[in-house]
Amino acid sequence: MTNSIPEIRDADFLFVTGSNTTEAHPIIAMEMKRAVRRGAKLAVADPRSIWLTEIADWHMQLAPGTDVWLLNAMANVIVSEGLEDRAWMEANAEGFDAVRETVLRYPPEEAEKVTGVPAEMIREVARAYAKTRKAGIYYTLGITEHTTGTDNVYALSNLVLMTGHLGIRSAGMNPLRGQNNVQGANDSGATPVFYPGYQLAEDPAVREKFGRAWGVEQSSTTGLNLNEMMKAMGDGRLRGMYLMGEDIVISEPNVGRVEEALNQIEFLAVQDIFFNESCRWADVILPAACFAEKDGVFTNSDRRVQRVRKGVDAPGQARPDWEILLDVMRRAGLEQPDYQDVGEVYAEMAALSDKFSGISHQRIDDEGGLQWPVPTPDSPSTEYLHKGGVLRGKGLFVAVDFRPPFELADPEFPLVLSTGRTLYHYNAATQTRRSEGLSTKQPESFVEVHRRDARRLGLEDGQLVDVVSRRGRVRCRAMVSRQVRRGAIWMPFHFPESKTNYLTTDAGDAVTGTGEYKVCAARIEPVAGSEAKRVFPGAYAADVQQNTPS
């Protein structure tokens, strides 16, 4: 996030797109609700009706995967009506002309035909966004989990740059992070392209620097991303795998193919706090301590590094992840480094990366959480980025054209399936399904179907159905709902006995590799003779609301 979570309450305009904030980021949704109560305008772009759409001034209910059309049309309105901030762009951005030329080919009336969002609504939202100073964009997987994910993000950032809503409080470009420490994992270099602190692995000077610090020559080839690894495992290029905090046979797209590949590889190690589904394929299982059983730091969505402290002892042979990794390094023949505690691990990372060099466990203990960049021990937290000038020098406009999703509905698979999460369960649900309360609230999987589609299919609410795609078939209960658009269906991916990811496509974004979890073609086949049982008593909506107290 360029900006901070506490700034949201002071925003005057919120553009929330592809984010079911209330269910997936309840604390952030609470700040949004607070802003709306104060009088901020809220525009939500989402193919589904979500709880936030109930308090939104505009619900842009676009067809899945048509975001570039919608966003370019908003830019079209801004440019056509002269609402762009010329002076700011002059000083702070480059590449506007190409974007201007491109978006002029995306008029709102045409956008309405493709996206289904009324042209007038596109105009209103674009004007309100451009004319409001404290206007922030908040997005999550509805934007990124597409083959056009990177394009979608560029289209959003073009809006930020042409209005100059950057480098000030309560504005900016804010991707809401998913897992509690996924930001920290990226920061520390858990990606094939970066060393810690986003230093490029392809830069020889960077490799040389880390090679010297670690006393080990660094490989000159960058690694594979997750999507590429799954495919490399399938065709024999990758023969062994070490999973740590990842339950790939639940969470990877087109998971039938991943299971086949796991049958073929020579070695699998799984390091996890539970016996997760992927452990069935494991040769070695390394039991790890959970968050409450170890020390360290978590870095949250707004770049805030915070301490986590051990509260209870780990059970059995479980140990903190870093200790296990250190032992594996020893067995691999490395004597150095020889960390005594996690504080030393952090100190090493800080010494090698400018963004964190002013952060230490000691300083966090003394001052509380710190938001990077914090270049020196005297520099304060950075509440929002790009203050007094864009970090890159000039913000880069990137013109993008619309490309359709990888798979479109056709006569054989006439419905568009999208997938995601719910309030009650957490991702692979390895953790949440062990909780009796949560399992009672939401015991099993379901597929949301629009009323009219249900009627056409002869479906009763709560009836068992098979959801079928080109890749697989999954059984669950139909939930007849007004949440989805006609022609669209939606499933959570939390349930191992009804694996949604047998259906999804592993076509990935060209830059990030992220799979297109949000769009694939599917059909529904009612299971004859099955008795209907409603999955959700009406309490669900009430729970979601309760979860965002003001």
Ligand SMILES: Nc1nc2c(c(=O)[nH]1)N[C@H]1C(S)=C(S)[C@@H](COP(=O)(O)OP(=O)(O)OC[C@H]3O[C@@H](n4cnc5c(=O)[nH]c(N)nc54)[C@H](O)[C@@H]3O)O[C@H]1N2
């Ligand atoms: N309770 C709970 N909270 C969680 C998680 C959990 O499993 N359970 N998981 C965490 C993780 S890892 C993550 S990454 C986050 C994810 O948080 P979110 O991204 O908010 O969660 P999703 O349910 O994947 O859905 C995103 C939204 O995108 C919409 N969408 C789908 N397709 C499109 C599209 O083409 N365009 C647009 N504009 N929108 C679209 C969906 O309708 C949905 O409302 O949640 C985190 N928080």
Ligand SMILES: Nc1nc2c(c(=O)[nH]1)N[C@H]1C(S)=C(S)[C@@H](COP(=O)(O)OP(=O)(O)OC[C@H]3O[C@@H](n4cnc5c(=O)[nH]c(N)nc54)[C@H](O)[C@@H]3O)O[C@H]1N2
């Ligand atoms: N269809 C569909 N599929 C999706 C998505 C979607 O929207 N739709 N979303 C995708 C997204 S955004 C994400 S992030 C992934 C998430 O997918 P995963 O990362 O596979 O799922 P999680 O449940 O977050 O966690 C995986 C494992 O981490 C373990 N774990 C928890 N704490 C620790 C720890 O301290 N140490 C260790 N070693 N292990 C620990 C848990 O027990 C669990 O087995 O799913 C993706 N899959």
Ligand SMILES: [Mo]
């Ligand atoms: Mo995620």
